[in-house]
Amino acid sequence: MDDWSILPGRLIVVSGPSGSGKSTLVRLALERPEVRARLSVSATTRAMRPGEHEGREYYFLSRESFETQRDLGHFLESAEVHGNFYGTPAGPVRSALAEGQCVMLEIDVQGALLVREKVPSAVLIFVQVPSLEELEARLRARKTDSEATIARRLTNARWELDQAGLYDHQLMNRELDQAVDDLVSHLIRHGCGG
Ligand code: ADP
Numbered sequence: 001m002d003d004w005s006i007l008p009g010r011l012i013v014v015s016g017p018s019g020s021g022k023s024t025l026v027r028l029a030l031e032r033p034e035v036r037a038r039l040s041v042s043a044t045t046r047a048m049r050p051g052e053h054e055g056r057e058y059y060f061l062s063r064e065s066f067e068t069q070r071d072l073g074h075f076l077e078s079a080e081v082h083g084n085f086y087g088t089p090a091g092p093v094r095s096a097l098a099e100g101q102c103v104m105l106e107i108d109v110q111g112a113l114l115v116r117e118k119v120p121s122a123v124l125i126f127v128q129v130p131s132l133e134e135l136e137a138r139l140r141a142r143k144t145d146s147e148a149t150i151a152r153r154l155t156n157a158r159w160e161l162d163q164a165g166l167y168d169h170q171l172m173n174r175e176l177d178q179a180v181d182d183l184v185s186h187l188i189r190h191g192c193g194g
């Protein structure tokens with residue numbers, strides 16, 4: 001069995017419902033000079049959105065090549081999220097952890113729970129929203145998703161919110177600056193400071 005927990009680096013998993021603000025929080029926390037961590041780039045089968053670049057937001061794969069890589073054991077975790085496949089490439093994460101670095105994963109709740117099984121030393125942070133109404137408002141304001149997609153994301157959010165108790169930390173994203181400060185504090189407390 002792979003023993004990820006003996007690697008000296010720290011794995012930090014940030015998840016929560018789509019639209020809760022995960023990517024915004026992670027991006028802003030990584031810009032803080034006191035934080036020393038890198039973000040893992042996931043693979044996905046979803047279509048590239050305008051403004052996205054191969055290898056920056058994601059590695060965009062066909063379903064066939066995703067399944068091949070998954071079956072070869074190339075992902076630390078993978079899950080079907082809102083009708084597409086997503087996975088964390090294991091190799092780069094393992095190398096960074098072996099070098100003692102902090103690695104952040106911004107992944108869905110199913111993936112986070114899989115990471116918990118495989119890497120018991122990982123720190124799981126759940127991004128909370130003030131209400132489902134606020135979540136819906138943020139998904140609409142983002143203007144990246146169709147009505148059908150928003151409806152599906154809100155349905156999934158109910159199950160995701162029920163899993164929050166399994167996480168190490170709850171991070172309320174009400175006021176953005178405060179939430180970034182809270183995330184930075186967690187990172188520093190878990191050894192991801194400079
Ligand atoms: P996720 O990565 O969890 O899907 P995003 O980071 O894309 O969520 O955030 C969803 C939308 O909500 C974005 O338009 C973002 O700018 C906005 N947002 C994030 N945090 C807040 C906040 N604290 N207050 C209001 N809007 C926010």
Ligand code: 5GP
Binds near residue numbers: 042108111112
């Ligand atoms: P989006 O398509 O909006 O970028 O992301 C949709 C969802 O997939 C988000 O909840 C995001 O956190 C999740 N996600 C992104 N990468 C991964 C991954 O590697 N694994 C898992 N399990 N979920 C991911």
